Amino acid sequence: MEPNLNPQPPKWADGFLSWFCSEEVVETLQGDLHELYQKRFNQSGKIKADFYFIGDVISACRPFAFRRRRKTKPSLFNQFTMIRHYLKISGRNLLRNKGYAFINIGGLAAGIAVTLLISLWIYDELTFNHIHTNHQYIGKVMRDGTLNGETYTTSYQPYALADELRTVYGNNFEHVVMSWSVSDRILSYDDKKFLQKGTFIENGAPEMFSFHMIYGTSDGLKDPHSIMLSASAAKTLFGDENPVGRTLNIDNRMQALVTGVYEDFPHNSDWSETHFFAAWELWVSVNQWMTTQGFTNNFLTIYVQIPPSTDFESVSSKISDAILNNVRDKEDYVAVHPQIFLHPMNKWHLYSDWKNGVNTGGRILFVWLFE
Amino acid sequence: MKLGAFEELVLLAVGALGNEAYGVAIKEILQEKIGKNPSIGALHSALYRLEDKGCLTSEEGGATTERGGRRKKFYQLTAYGKKLLVETNDLRMSFAKQIPGLNLTID
Numbered sequence: 001m002e003p004n005l006n007p008q009p010p011k012w013a014d015g016f017l018s019w020f021c022s023e024e025v026v027e028t029l030q031g032d033l034h035e036l037y038q039k040r041f042n043q044s045g046k047i048k049a050d051f052y053f054i055g056d057v058i059s060a061c062r063p064f065a066f067r068r069r070r071k072t073k074p075s076l077f078n079q080f081t082m083i084r085h086y087l088k089i090s091g092r093n094l095l096r097n098k099g100y101a102f103i104n105i106g107g108l109a110a111g112i113a114v115t116l117l118i119s120l121w122i123y124d125e126l127t128f129n130h131i132h133t134n135h136q137y138i139g140k141v142m143r144d145g146t147l148n149g150e151t152y153t154t155s156y157q158p159y160a161l162a163d164e165l166r167t168v169y170g171n172n173f174e175h176v177v178m179s180w181s182v183s184d185r186i187l188s189y190d191d192k193k194f195l196q197k198g199t200f201i202e203n204g205a206p207e208m209f210s211f212h213m214i215y216g217t218s219d220g221l222k223d224p225h226s227i228m229l230s231a232s233a234a235k236t237l238f239g240d241e242n243p244v245g246r247t248l249n250i251d252n253r254m255q256a257l258v259t260g261v262y263e264d265f266p267h268n269s270d271w272s273e274t275h276f277f278a279a280w281e282l283w284v285s286v287n288q289w290m291t292t293q294g295f296t297n298n299f300l301t302i303y304v305q306i307p308p309s310t311d312f313e314s315v316s317s318k319i320s321d322a323i324l325n326n327v328r329d330k331e332d333y334v335a336v337h338p339q340i341f342l343h344p345m346n347k348w349h350l351y352s353d354w355k356n357g358v359n360t361g362g363r364i365l366f367v368w369l370f371e
Numbered sequence: 372m373k374l375g376a377f378e379e380l381v382l383l384a385v386g387a388l389g390n391e392a393y394g395v396a397i398k399e400i401l402q403e404k405i406g407k408n409p410s411i412g413a414l415h416s417a418l419y420r421l422e423d424k425g426c427l428t429s430e431e432g433g434a435t436t437e438r439g440g441r442r443k444k445f446y447q448l449t450a451y452g453k454k455l456l457v458e459t460n461d462l463r464m465s466f467a468k469q470i471p472g473l474n475l476t477i478d
Contacts, residue, residue, distance in 0.1 A: 027441050034437075
């Protein structure tokens with residue numbers, strides 16, 4: 001008889017065996033049974049081999065075969081064994097070398113903390129003035145002039161320039177507002193007097209700089225005798241009541257009606273320290289001399305907002321001669337060659353240094369230093 | 372009693388087989404010595420039990436074609452297993468000495 005090289009025991013018995021055996025047991029037990037089966041098959045033929053095989057399967061129905069001992073197949077839990085081991089070992093090492101562990105962990109913590117603080121600071125610096133919705137379109141009017149062969153750059157502008165920008169170059173701007181520099185003023189109400197930083201500015205400003213109004217509207221500087229207070233200044237002067245409609249004194253020589261209260265600007269805004277905005281006309285009314293200064297005396301700041309359809313470079317190139325065109329009859333002013341341009345709000349804080357008519361950066365240096 | 376009679380036989384068989392002690396081989400040597408065919412289930416059961424007791428260690432061998440690619444599990448006596456065998460034998464001998472007319476010797 002040709003020996004069958006690959007005889008197979010009854011499938012059902014074999015299947016039953018692998019069904020009731022635990023995974024750990026099944027391979028060796030089934031292997032033994034198959035080996036025995038093959039031997040018996042070769043010695044005594046299929047029928048006897050089948051018979052004994054079934055008997056063996058039944059004899060294997062014992063607790064040892066069902067019980068799950070050590071699991072050989074990696075379970076979800078088992079895959080973490082290595083990681084758990086690492087954690088345990090590192091934990092023990094840390095406990096054994098407490099001094100070094102302290103230095104190591106403390107150093108890492110300090111490093112992470114400093115990195116986080118620097119990141120926060122950089123973020124804060126890079127988003128400076130972003131609280132103002134139109135920050136991309138707001139600019140400050142700057143002026144270059146040349147004296148003794150050196151070009152200087154300043155933000156102080158003559159009184160007549162604002163009207164010139166409005167009338168001659170008006171279609172390049174959505175807002176042109178004149179403003180006095182921010183300075184300490186005495187605000188008094190009843191017998192209360194407080195020193196507050198503030199400025200006088202034209203009516204477009206609250207809308208331009210997107211004031212968040214608590215009381216009143218952002219149109220509050222329309223009236224020549226009006227003032228808008230920051231929430232903190234309002235609280236200082238009036239407590240928790242709504243101050244709109246109250247009249248207060250500025251420097252004891254200007255009377256102004258409170259027309260609105262706006263939320264304080266956050267620390268990373270150029271207006272964060274400015275606690276009141278009073279009507280420009282109020283300032284003009286006590287400083288009538290300003291209106292007669294024409295293009296040759298520079299003392300105020302002009303803020304503009306350009307439409308999104310244009311950009312600062314193109315507007316700057318259009319308005320560059322706005323002063324020069326009006327002082328051509330004065331030789332010394334022509335020699336200074338005043339050139340007007342716009343400095344975008346996004347750069348006020350970080351790019352505020354000028355050398356020989358070129359922006360040389362500023363605080364941005366420290367941002368790059370840390371980055 | 373730390374060892375059953377069948378367990379003792381299995382331990383002896385594993386020890387006698389040396390490096391070749393796996394299921395079928397153990398079964399065959401037992402068959403040869405006792406003259407009776409131990410059931411494969413009882414044998415495996417005893418092997419696992421002895422392993423749990425610490426008398427045996429096991430190790431998986433390579434795949435073999437005659438077993439359909441399944442691996443053999445080779446057993447080896449541990450020092451504890453050997454000690455148990457000696458103790459069991461000592462006990463048997465000390466009892467046997469008390470039986471008059473029974474003379475057990477090892478040659």
